[in-house]
Structure formats: structure tokens, C-alpha cells
């Protein structure tokens with residue numbers, strides 16, 4: 001498919017087909033895959049699967065807590081919704097897309113929560129021309145993604161739910177617990193959810209508002225907290241594979257540089273956790289040093305180097321872009337980065353070429 005960002009079900013179409021073909025484990029009603037196969041889709045399989053003579057590798061897509069993934073999948077087969085919470089860039093959105101694509105075959109049945117989300121956007125609205133012409137009828141009703149999810153028995157994703165006003169969030173309470181939506185405008189208007197329907201909501205811990213979720217609504221969800229990756233090699237692997245995909249999608253035909261990726265991953269991990277590899281404590285910036293942010297710093301730097309310097313990537317470009325990522329929220333963060341260079345990077349520059357080059361870019365941090 002020729003789109004900037006194809007949905008998970010298109011991107012991994014072959015993997016999903018192969019998993020469906022070989023899936024013999026028990027499935028919850030209306031699920032396209034068994035919980036076991038959904039887990040394999042997200043965490044990968046050691047052995048490839050045969051799809052009409054073609055060998056299809058099921059790749060690992062999420063790195064981190066494997067047991068969390070199993071719990072999340074089982075939650076969706078049960079009576080409660082699934083709430084993924086965590087810092088920005090911890091793959092909450094990615095996970096909810098992968099889960100929906102695997103379970104329901106679509107990841108695009110989605111409500112995006114904003115401060116302006118209204119009850120209509122969550123339930124249904126009306127085609128006013130038809131409403132005036134014919135009066136209230138199912139024909140004139142414009143379904144929301146939640147309505148569609150209930151009607152078809154598929155998953156509805158609800159992104160950034162805590163950005164919505166609390167009273168709007170609370171519309172979900174009766175729907176999640178009773179699996180029915182009343183439509184008072186229609187005679188006998190009621191929609192019963194088909195099996196297979198459930199909700200995956202995501203919420204950023206850093207957004208103000210998370211605490212404003214009512215306890216009644218909280219009780220209708222199983223919460224899973226996703227933590228940032230805490231391993232340089234793993235993080236480097238994600239940055240590299242994501243950067244490759246993004247560069248390819250931008251039509252920039254350059255290879256990624258593993259050493260530079262690891263250097264970037266090390267800096268991000270150390271600044272995020274406030275601890276160096278040698279075990280020293282350092283100050284952390286206010287800015288979110290997420291894996292997603294690291295990917296975008298790499299891609300931005302590689303593209304700048306490619307277009308202006310005719311090189312795959314230079315450390316100067318990397319540092320220039322890192323500066324943008326770190327200092328955007330808070331100017332004090334600039335000092336945190338300066339100190340990181342004058343202490344941590346300087347020390348490592350004594351031992352190794354790449355870190356020395358890295359240290360020599362410090363003039364850009366001002």
C-alpha cells in the first residue's frame with residue numbers, strides 16, 4: 001500500500017495471514033487469532049511459518065515485559081477494558097495498534113481524545129440533512145468508532161483518554177460494564193455489543209489529567225503501566241530498525257550507523273535514568289528522553305547529513321538535533337546536557353575514538 005504510514009494490519013499483512021493459517025489454539029469469540037498467536041505476533045517467533053510456500057518470519061515488535069503482553073491480551077478477552085499508561089514514547093500507541101490489528105484485523109477504529117472531545121464523538125452523531133428529511137432513524141445515525149466496535153464485535157482504540165473532560169470519559173462507564181448503548185432518540189433504540197468488542201485506552205502519565213479519571217471508570221479497566229526500555233543494546237536495536245523504516249519511507253536511501261545509534265541510545269538512557277554506565281548519578285532533564293524521541297533525532301540527523309553534507313550521518317548533526325529534542329521544554333535542560341558532556345562524555349573521550357569525536361561537538365551545545 002502506498003501511504004506514508006500504513007496501518008499495522010497492512011504493514012504486517014503476511015505475518016498475520018501466516019499466523020491465522022497455522023493457529024489451532026482456542027480463540028475467544030470473534031477474535032481472528034488465539035491469545036497465543038496474538039502473543040507471537042507481538043513478541044515474535046523463533047521459527048518462521050509457511051505461507052503458501054513462502055517462509056514468513058514473525059518478528060518481535062515490542063521489547064520489554066513479555067508477561068505484561070500476555071496479561072494485556074487476556075484482559076481483552078475478559079469483561080474489562082485495557083488501559084495502557086506510561087511516559088510518552090513508551091510504545092502505548094504501537095501496542096494498542098498491534099493488539100487491535102491481531103485481534104480484530106483493524107487498528108484504525110480509533111477515537112483520538114482531546115480537550116474538545118464531546119459525548120457525540122464517543123457515541124454517535126446525526127446526519128442532519130437526513131435527520132430533518134426523515135426524522136431520527138438508524139440511517140441518519142453517524143456511528144462513532146465506539147459504536148462501530150460494539151456493532152461489529154471489534155476493538156475500539158481510545159487514544160489519550162485522559163485528555164478528554166472527565167464527564168465525557170464517564171460516558172464509557174455503562175458501556176464498558178453493561179456492553180450496551182442506549183439511543184434515546186430512536187424508538188427502542190439500543191445497541192448491544194457483539195462479542196469481540198472491547199476498548200484499549202492509552203494515557204500519558206505526564207499529561208495533567210490522568211488523576212482526574214473517575215474511580216468508577218478506573219474500575220472498568222485493567223491498568224498496565226509500560227516502562228521505558230532499560231537496556232542500551234535493546235534500545236539501539238529499536239532505534240536502528242525504526243530509523244531504517246522511517247528513512248526508507250522518506251525515500252532517503254542511506255544505511256544506519258550502528259555505532260552512532262549505540263552512542264545515541266547510551267546518551268538517552270543515561271539522561272533518562274540519571275545514571276551512567278559507570279554507575280555515577282547524573283542530573284536528568286525535564287524533557288522526555290523517550291526511545292521514540294531518539295528515533296526522531298537519528299532520522300532528522302541522518303536526513304540533514306544526507307541533504308546538506310552528502311554523508312550518512314555526522315555527530316555534529318546528531319548533537320544539533322539532540323539539542324532541539326532536549327531543550328525544547330525547558331531551558332535549564334541545556335545545562336544538564338552541558339554537564340553531561342563536560343563530565344561523562346569527556347571522560348569517555350579519553351578511551352575511544354567515537355566518543356572523542358562526540359566530545360568535540362560540544363561547541364554546539366550553547
Ligand SMILES: Nc1ncnc2c1ncn2[C@@H]1O[C@H](COP(=O)(O)OP(=O)(O)O)[C@@H](O)[C@H]1O
Pocket residue numbers: 061062063064086087088089090091092093094095202229238242291292295
Ligand atoms: N518497548 C518498546 N518496544 C518497541 N518499540 C518501542 C518501545 N518503546 C518505544 N518504542 C518505539 O517508540 C515508538 C513510539 O511509541 P508510541 O507508541 O507512539 O508511544 P506512546 O503512545 O507511548 O507515546 C514506537 O513506535 C516504537 O518505535
Ligand SMILES: [Mg+2]
Pocket residue numbers: 092093094202
Ligand atoms: Mg501515544
